[in-house]
Amino acid sequence: MRKKVIEFRNVSFRYGDEQPWVLRNCTFEIYEKEWIAIIGHNGSGKSTIAKLLNGLLSPQEGEIIIDGQQVNQDTIWNIRKDVGMVFQNPDNQFVGTTVQDDVAFGMENRGFVREEMIKRIDETLSAVGMQDYLLTEPHRLSGGQKQRVAIASVLAISPQVLILDEATAMLDPKGRKEIMQTVSDVQEKNDLTLITITHDLHEVVQAERVIVMNNGEIWDEALPREIFSKKEALRKIGLDVPFVAILADELKEVGIKITQEPLNQEELLEDLWTLHSRT
Numbered sequence: 001m002r003k004k005v006i007e008f009r010n011v012s013f014r015y016g017d018e019q020p021w022v023l024r025n026c027t028f029e030i031y032e033k034e035w036i037a038i039i040g041h042n043g044s045g046k047s048t049i050a051k052l053l054n055g056l057l058s059p060q061e062g063e064i065i066i067d068g069q070q071v072n073q074d075t076i077w078n079i080r081k082d083v084g085m086v087f088q089n090p091d092n093q094f095v096g097t098t099v100q101d102d103v104a105f106g107m108e109n110r111g112f113v114r115e116e117m118i119k120r121i122d123e124t125l126s127a128v129g130m131q132d133y134l135l136t137e138p139h140r141l142s143g144g145q146k147q148r149v150a151i152a153s154v155l156a157i158s159p160q161v162l163i164l165d166e167a168t169a170m171l172d173p174k175g176r177k178e179i180m181q182t183v184s185d186v187q188e189k190n191d192l193t194l195i196t197i198t199h200d201l202h203e204v205v206q207a208e209r210v211i212v213m214n215n216g217e218i219w220d221e222a223l224p225r226e227i228f229s230k231k232e233a234l235r236k237i238g239l240d241v242p243f244v245a246i247l248a249d250e251l252k253e254v255g256i257k258i259t260q261e262p263l264n265q266e267e268l269l270e271d272l273w274t275l276h277s278r279t
């Protein structure tokens, strides 16, 4: 049985006493080494969940438990070591004048010894393919390279949980794909629990489980295939479905017997190929 790493218990949150609730009675669990995608329309509360997870915000109601510890003022520093976050805009995340200074920063704050820091800078930058840029100034990097360095900086403090909050949103499709490949590799190598908050459907189908937010509430929680089979309902709450799923429906309408809800082109082609070989 997998270990529970994150637990939201009846969490409600608002940004001020006079403000509307932006999360209402949210309950979910996330297990070690799981890859969870959180999706939902703009303003549905996804980033607020991320900020609650590493203690940037505290809920007015309910409890958040991370690796057995309730998130509160006493546990916050331990929890920030356990939960690393990468945001949308890489330029807001740099503090060092060179790539290596930047990766060192989080470790310096946590009192790592120099030899360990050098080892981790080397390991984490190699893991994201940026080992040749140690002395480069961050502003000279491309968007994708900046996000790689941001990921290395987070990995350097060995978190259990990595949260990517729209971390690929500013990249082109090729850059997105490359970053997600890197993320998937580091997740596997470091046994990370991964939470990706995203509007990108390619990222969503890669996850093991999807949490769908709607107006601050959990609307559904299921495998990507189950989620994307609810096409009409998803559209009603302002979400897209993968093109390949729409195409599969249209093929069914003209009498082609698609057997499963495809998540990508390969699955649809495989299905069509099997049908073709039977006829």
Ligand SMILES: Nc1ncnc2c1ncn2[C@@H]1O[C@H](COP(=O)(O)OP(=O)(O)OP(=O)(O)O)[C@@H](O)[C@H]1O
Pocket: 015, 019, 022, 040, 041, 042, 043, 044, 045, 046, 047, 048, 049
């Ligand atoms: N600092 C803040 N002060 C007041 N309200 C806020 C603040 N940050 C977010 N909100 C509001 O809280 C609600 C949820 O915002 P949140 O950023 O969590 O949504 P989201 O699902 O991540 O949206 P998006 O997909 O646009 O990033 C929105 O109505 C937003 O306007």
